[in-house]
Amino acid sequence: MNKASLYYSFENIREKEIRMLIDGFGRKHNYLRVSVTERCNFRCQYCMPEKPFSWVPQEKLLSFEDMFEFIKVGIDEGIEKVRLTGGEPLLRKGLDTFIKMISDYAPNLDLALTTNAFLLEESAQKLKSAGLKRVNISLDSLKTEVAHKIAQKDVLGKVLRGIQKADEVGLKIKINCVPIKDVNDSELIDILEFCKGKGYEVRFIEYMENSHGNVKAGLSSQDIQNIIRKKYNFVKGERVGNSPSQNYFLDDGYKFGIIEPHLDDFCSDCNRLRITAEGFLIPCLYFEDALSIADAIKKKDIQEASNILKKVLQNKPEKNKWGSENNSDRAFYETGG
């Protein structure tokens, strides 16, 4: 390498350092979860009451153009992974165009979607062509009646066809499942085997208590492990990167995950920020304080949006406030989970 190119690469490194989003506790933030709507076509017992609330009025939602302006700010400041979520993100019209805007701006971005897959059969190809790379799909049961009971709607056939289509078009798939006592706990091995057979990673998520869902009890990580151990040997793997999922490996090498908020302390290496569909920037799921970037973005005041992003980051608590004062009562369907 000659002197000039050496100098150039140091400049690049310096530039990259300036652009990192570091909070008050030294944690690097490179992951933005974007909730594009809080509306959902399911009423999953663990997430949403059957008869909710009032939705955010349509006119208060950020347009995709405004969201994109903010995402660009994030990417320019160091965001490397964006996940679109909700509510149900496929309910929002024009999602493929939105994905294309983001993907064209940052082709190397890790661009993912979390969905219930109900509308995926008809949209998977468009989303993939627009630049989507990965999908995390909620699949809580493989039995028609149980899936119906959880989602409070007849969903299973369409969900399975959505998964199949996503696979066919080449989207990388992970499956999320929330085990609920006396509802789907007898199916965990079936779900694991379904995913193993298809080559998808499954992640069982411990039910997180909240005031919006209506579930008597979820299963702990230990409960989930006890069920799987009845049929399979497995070993615990290392935690990888900033993922909240604890990996486990069956004897044949198949990897499954358990997201263990009751056991684990994700906070020490948290790299996430969230933005709601109306533009609130949330530093932590279990922390009430948030700031809106909506006015700044609508005024095209990019500098102000960037200042708000940094203010929110500096205000992020070292540890979430789950179970304590200043915890947040925001619903998962607002924050995107």
Ligand code: SAM
């Ligand atoms: N509609 C999409 C879906 O169904 O995946 C995206 C939104 S959903 C709020 C995102 C994730 O949050 C899903 O994986 C869901 O299982 C999870 N989730 C929602 N409520 C939860 C709870 N109370 N405990 C644990 N996970 C929850």
